[in-house]
Amino acid sequence: MDEKILDSLARLFKLLSDANRLRIIFAIGKEKKSVSEIIEATSLSQTLVSFHLRPLRESGLLNTERRGPFVYYSVSDPVLMDLLVSLCGVSPKEELKEEANFVCPPMRFMRKWMT
Amino acid sequence: MDEKILDSLARLFKLLSDANRLRIIFAIGKEKKSVSEIIEATSLSQTLVSFHLRPLRESGLLNTERRGPFVYYSVSDPVLMDLLVSLCGVSPKEELKEEANFVCPPMRFMRKWMT
DNA sequence: ACATAATATGAGTATTAACTCATATAAGGG
DNA sequence: CCCTTATATGAGTTAATACTCATATTATGT
Structure with missing residues (x-):
């Protein structure tokens, strides 16, 4: 039994194991949403939203695309x-x-x- | 969007988000395994195994059945x-x-x- | 009733994760 | 270049989770 696989599976589940992160993902849905829109939709603070967006982005679950001053997030898959x-x-x-x-x-x- | 549902989904993912808990679940597989057998299979300490078995049991992911001095755990579903x-x-x-x-x-x- | 094996648990520590605050960076408009 | 808006980040705090140790409980055999 490969330990690496268990670790990566645990990591994936961990990303999805926080209610605020789930709220953020649901707020994005199948569209591209700017951080401002996500903040508005979730009623979470700007800092908290950015805080949770980081691991979601760095893991690759979310994609980003900057358009002017806005950064649009979307669910990669x-x-x-x-x-x-x-x-x-x-x-x-x-x-x-x-x-x-x-x-x-x-x-x-x-x-x-x-x- | 119902907050309760998000919380329970997060809770399920949280149960599966620890590599040691996954190891324990894999050690049980589709059989009934006593705690001793799980300890043997995972090389985790007795206390740590019992520690992780608790939330898995209390959440209902695992079932237990005592036979003499042994307690057999199995994956509920x-x-x-x-x-x-x-x-x-x-x-x-x-x-x-x-x-x-x-x-x-x-x-x-x-x-x-x-x- | 005592000794032993199997399992569980309470209390403490340590590690990690969630959150907040202040501040930094990036872009666009005047 | 300065001001405003949008987003990100480092550092610190709090809260939750993982782990350890000592001890309790439950069952069995003698």
Whole structure:
């Protein structure tokens, strides 16, 4: 059993294990959102949003693109968004729910743990 | 967007976000393993194993069953094991790999993040 | 009842992660 | 060049989590 793999799996789960980071990811959804928009949507402080954006960006879960004074963040892999929407049964944009309704066993398992 | 759901999702990810807890879950696999066997398989100290078993048990991810002086732990939902095996591409028992090879998008996404 | 093996737990320490504050950098407009 | 807005970052604090040690509990055999 390779220790490296366990570590990287634990790292991925750790990135997703904070409610504020999840809020931020949900706020971005499948669009490109500037930091200001994320702050507005989440009601978190600017510093806290930037603080959480860092590990999400550095791990590669989020992409950035600067346009003038704004930095736009987006979820690198749309499937991550589908996965979270599917797990939570709630989408920032209602129409996302359709395409996100995964019915494979892993999804069913995880959904069981949502209260 | 319901805050409760985000919290419970974060909690589930948190349970899976520690490499030692993953080691313990992998050590159990799809069988029933006594604490002694888990200690032996993981080379972690007795106290540390019991320490990590507690939240896994209390959250319901693991089941317990006492037989004489031994307490046997098992993974409550076999799909969790499939999910982890599928993500890591490594199984304690080789034959598990077959049935664990999920090809749905969420799995492909997560697998991308394993180094 | 005592000795031993298996497991759990309370209390303390240490490490890490989350958060805040002040300040820095970057861009655009006057 | 200065001023304003947008974002990032270093340093410090607090809070949570991982770990250790000593000891408690539960069960079994004698």
